Amino acid sequence: MNYLPNIIFAIALLLGLGYFAKNVKKLVRNIKLGQDVDVSDNTSQRWKNMINIALGQSKLVKRPVSGFLHVVVYVGFIIINIEVLEIIIDGLFGTHRIFSSILPTSVYGFLIGTFEVLAFLVLVAVTVFWIRRNVIKLARFWKDEMKGWPKSDGNIILYFEMVLMTLFLVMNATDGTFQEMQSGNIISQYIAPIFSGMAEGTVHFIERAAWWLHIVGILIFLNYLYFSKHLHILLAFPNTYYGRVNNKGQLNNLESVTAEVKMMMDPNADPFAAAPEGAEDEVPAKFGASDVQDLSWVQLLNAYTCTECGRCTSECPANLTGKKLSPRKIMMDTRDRLEEVGKNIDANNGEFKDDGKQLLGDYITNEEIWACTSCNACVEACPVSIDPLSIIIEMRRYLVMEQSAAPTELNNMMTNIENNGAPWPYNQQDRLNWKNE
Structure with missing residues (x-):
C-alpha cells in the first residue's frame, strides 16, 4: 500500500494547525497587553448575550436582507465543515468516505444532502454579498477607511467561500x-453530467484534485483568519460574553477622581488630611489612554473582533453629518496599532521598544474623538457587542486630564462649573434674575 499521500496529508495538517496555533498564541499575547479589568460579574447575563448575539445572530437580523444572508453563510459554513472530520480521517488512514461504511446509507445520505443544499445556498449568498459590495456599492463599504487592504480583504473572503463550496x-x-x-x-x-463524457481516470483525477484542494483550502482559510477581519468567526463568542452588561449610557468612573470630588463637596472634609491607607493605589499611572497598552484587554479584544461591516459608522450621527469620525475606523486603527506593537515586541526579543508613535495622534486624531456625541448608536448597532465609544472616552480622558487639551468650549464650561457651580457664565446671585423680567 502506498502511504505517501497519507504522510503528505499528515504533514500538511500539522503545518496548517501548527501555524494557526502559533498565531493564536500571538493573538492572546497582544490582547493581554491591555490593562486588567474585572468582568466576572453578571455571569448568567453574559452567557445569554453570547448565546443570543454570537450564536443566535440576534443583532444581525435587525437588518433582514443582509442578516438572513449572513445566517445562511454562517450556518452553512459551520455545518458543512463537519464533513472535514471525515476528510481528515480519510486523509490520515487512507479510507474513502469512512462514515458511509459506518452510518446507514439513509443517514449518511441525509447528512451529505444537507451539506450540499447548504453549500449551494452559501454560494448564492456570497454571490449576493459580492454584488452588494462591488456592483451596487453600498455606501458603508466605500468609506475612506475601506480603501486598500480592507476593501481587498472583504472580496478575498468571498472568493474563498465561493471556491471552497x-x-x-x-x-x-x-x-x-x-x-x-x-x-x-x-x-x-x-x-x-458535466463530467459524463470524460474518461474514468480523468474523472477520478478531478475528484482527487477537488478533495485535496478543498482540505488544503480550508487550512489556508483557517490561517488567513488571523490576518483578516473574519477573525470575528472565532472571537465573536468571547467578545459577546465579555461585552458590557451595564446600561449603555453609564460611563466608567475613576475611583480616585470620584473620591476627590466627594471630598470637595463635603464641607467637613479636611483637604490636608492624610490619604487612607491603600488609597494611593487607586490613582492610575496615567489618566485615560493614549496608546493601546493603556486600554483594557476587553477593548483590545473588541478591536480584533471588528467585522468591518460598517453598521456602527452608518448609524453614527456625527459621521452622517459629515464629521470625520467613523467608529469603524476607531476599531480598525486600534487593531492596526496593536499589530504594530506586537511586531515591535517580536522584533525586540519580547520587549517593546519605544517607536515614538502612539494610537492617539498617529492613528486617531483629536478631531475624530471630539466629534463623538457619546450617543451609543455605534454600540447599539454592532452585531458582536463592540464598544468604540469606550475607547473614545478613554482618549478624551487622557487629553483632558493629562494634556489639558480639551476644546475651548469644554474648557469654558469646566471653568464656569468651577467658578459658578453651573455650566453657564452667570454667578449664583444672578442665576434667577430671569424670573423678575
Whole structure:
C-alpha cells in the first residue's frame, strides 16, 4: 500500500494547525497587553448575550436582507465543515468516505444532502454579498477607511467561500461511488453530467484534485483568519460574553477622581488630611489612554473582533453629518496599532521598544474623538457587542486630564462649573434674575 499521500496529508495538517496555533498564541499575547479589568460579574447575563448575539445572530437580523444572508453563510459554513472530520480521517488512514461504511446509507445520505443544499445556498449568498459590495456599492463599504487592504480583504473572503463550496460540490459530483448510492447527491447529481463524457481516470483525477484542494483550502482559510477581519468567526463568542452588561449610557468612573470630588463637596472634609491607607493605589499611572497598552484587554479584544461591516459608522450621527469620525475606523486603527506593537515586541526579543508613535495622534486624531456625541448608536448597532465609544472616552480622558487639551468650549464650561457651580457664565446671585423680567 502506498502511504505517501497519507504522510503528505499528515504533514500538511500539522503545518496548517501548527501555524494557526502559533498565531493564536500571538493573538492572546497582544490582547493581554491591555490593562486588567474585572468582568466576572453578571455571569448568567453574559452567557445569554453570547448565546443570543454570537450564536443566535440576534443583532444581525435587525437588518433582514443582509442578516438572513449572513445566517445562511454562517450556518452553512459551520455545518458543512463537519464533513472535514471525515476528510481528515480519510486523509490520515487512507479510507474513502469512512462514515458511509459506518452510518446507514439513509443517514449518511441525509447528512451529505444537507451539506450540499447548504453549500449551494452559501454560494448564492456570497454571490449576493459580492454584488452588494462591488456592483451596487453600498455606501458603508466605500468609506475612506475601506480603501486598500480592507476593501481587498472583504472580496478575498468571498472568493474563498465561493471556491471552497464549489470544490465540495465538484468533489461529490465526480465521486462515482457516491453518485451510485443515489442518496445525498441532491445538488451534485445535476453537476455530474458535466463530467459524463470524460474518461474514468480523468474523472477520478478531478475528484482527487477537488478533495485535496478543498482540505488544503480550508487550512489556508483557517490561517488567513488571523490576518483578516473574519477573525470575528472565532472571537465573536468571547467578545459577546465579555461585552458590557451595564446600561449603555453609564460611563466608567475613576475611583480616585470620584473620591476627590466627594471630598470637595463635603464641607467637613479636611483637604490636608492624610490619604487612607491603600488609597494611593487607586490613582492610575496615567489618566485615560493614549496608546493601546493603556486600554483594557476587553477593548483590545473588541478591536480584533471588528467585522468591518460598517453598521456602527452608518448609524453614527456625527459621521452622517459629515464629521470625520467613523467608529469603524476607531476599531480598525486600534487593531492596526496593536499589530504594530506586537511586531515591535517580536522584533525586540519580547520587549517593546519605544517607536515614538502612539494610537492617539498617529492613528486617531483629536478631531475624530471630539466629534463623538457619546450617543451609543455605534454600540447599539454592532452585531458582536463592540464598544468604540469606550475607547473614545478613554482618549478624551487622557487629553483632558493629562494634556489639558480639551476644546475651548469644554474648557469654558469646566471653568464656569468651577467658578459658578453651573455650566453657564452667570454667578449664583444672578442665576434667577430671569424670573423678575
